Amino acid sequence: MDPLYNPFSPGAGSRPPELAGRENIVNDARIALARTIRGNNSQSQILLGLRGTGKTVLLNEIESIAENEGYITSFVEAPENRSLAEILYPQMRQILRKLSVLENARVAANVALSGLRNFASVFKIAVGDVEISAEPTPGSADSGDLEFDLTQMFELIGKAAKSANRGWALLIDEVQYLKDEELAAIIVSVHRVNQRNLPVIVVAAGLPQIAKLSGDAKSYSERLFDFPGVGALDRTAAIEAIRNPLIKEDIEIDDDALDLIIEMTAGYPFFIQEWGHNIWNSADSSPITLEDAQKASEKALARLDSGFFRVRMDRLTNAEIDYVNAMALLGTGPYKTTDVASQLGKDQSSLGPRRASIISKGMIYSPNYGDVDFTVPLFDDFLRRRLQQ
Known part of the structure; x- marks a missing residue:
């Protein structure tokens, strides 16, 4: 079949053609976003799962929902070799620059930009060629204590966003790479904006150990965050993830071919995309057969062994x-x-x-x-x- 029309997308974080089996997670995020921007407290989320389960895909989906709800969004990936302050600074600056041009938020945004300048200074963040125009305000986000200063920045951004009837959604991928004190700073910051009913929400994703690490960092984290598990798809969802994209292209697949794909992929979304991609390219015509699935399995394993693994x-x-x-x-x-x-x-x-x-x-x-x-x-x-x- 023509690879030009292959619907499957086995890329890192690429949205699959069928986002099957994740309806509850997406709906819970939609409700939390809608409540938070309206001033009603709701839990932030940390998605927990192994690699290849589609956590990044879900973060991207939730970001789109947040934008539709009126949030300004920031998406960061926690790095292994840079500080949280360093990766959040340009995101916070961008948010405040966007808010500063809105009439209702201008004053609050400029106050926050002043705090952000202090934040950049105390954490020795290089700001490049473009300087922040706001003058520093002594005592604002300048203690050098990340937990205290980041909390102040969240509060200042939340006030500016609220003035504009907007919200700020911060999405953090690979959150397991944050240092203990950085994770604690995020948790305390979320706690503070919740207490002030400010329209700020954090949605993060990471490996399963993050739930325990969050509890170790701050004992009240389980009250601030929901920890939905993102695992392998059940059989019904896995079938939908394979069959529905094919149906949209007027292609059928035999049940025994489906069974083989589900067995080989164990229901993990990334691997379903890999097998789907290869089965499309292996098949000559509809319906896709068990023999096509067997050929696709050989190609998929070879690709994974030489690349992903x-x-x-x-x-x-x-x-x-x-x-x-x-x-x-x-x-x-x-x-x-x-x-x-x-x-x-x-x-x-x-x-x-x-x-x-x-x-x-x-x-x-x-x-x-x-x-x-x-x-x-x-x-x-x-x-x-x-x-x-």
């Missing part, structure tokens, strides 16, 4: 590769850290730094005390295929 493997040292190989040889996770140590013939305590390093690289996480598992679905299968070569 291999890129992640290349981030690990040889010792770290030994550790994840030992996990994979134990079968399907989660894995007891004691079992991994036994597999390696090592003392568990000696493996702590190695395990911590792999966790910091976002390759594994601890779903429960004493357990580890992969953050990338089907990565254990990849490792076992690699070991058999």
Whole structure:
């Protein structure tokens, strides 16, 4: 079939043609956004899930909803090697510049821009060639304490947005890369704007350990945030994600071909897109058959092994590769850290730094005390295929 009309999109964060199985998450976000901009308290959200589950897609979808509700939005990805202050500064500046041209918000926005200038100064943020025109105001976001100063900035932006009958929606991807004190600063800032009924909402996404880390950072985080899980699609949603885009192109697919795709992808949205993309390109005509699905599986696995999986493997040292190989040889996770140590013939305590390093690289996480598992679905299968070569 003509690849020009292939409806599937296996890219990072690319919106699939059918956003199946996520209706509850999207609807909850829509309600929270609508309530917050109207001055009614609602929980911010942190989407939790493994890689390939479509968290970034959902953040993009929620951003679009926020814009339709009257929010000015900021989308950032928490980096591994830059500070939160550094990545938020240009976003906050952009928000305030947009608000400063609105008559009702001009005064409040200029007050906030003054605070932002202090914020940039105390956190030594390079502002490039363009200077903020507002004069600094002593005592405004200039303590050098991120938790205090970021809270002040959220409050100042919230007041400016409220003056314009607008809202600010901050969307943060890969939130697990925030340092503990940065995550705490976000939580305290959300707490303060909630107390003041200001139209500011945070929607973040990250790996499953973030719920625990949020609780460790601030004990009241579970009251401020909803933590919806973003996992594999159930069978009904997976079928919709595969079949509906094909129907729109007047293409049918046999049930046994569908069954094979669902089995191979385990219902994970990224892999469904990968298999869908390859099955379209493998098939000559409608209906798509089991033989087409088998050919597509070979191509999909080859692409994933040389790209998606291999890129992640290349981030690990040889010792770290030994550790994840030992996990994979134990079968399907989660894995007891004691079992991994036994597999390696090592003392568990000696493996702590190695395990911590792999966790910091976002390759594994601890779903429960004493357990580890992969953050990338089907990565254990990849490792076992690699070991058999």
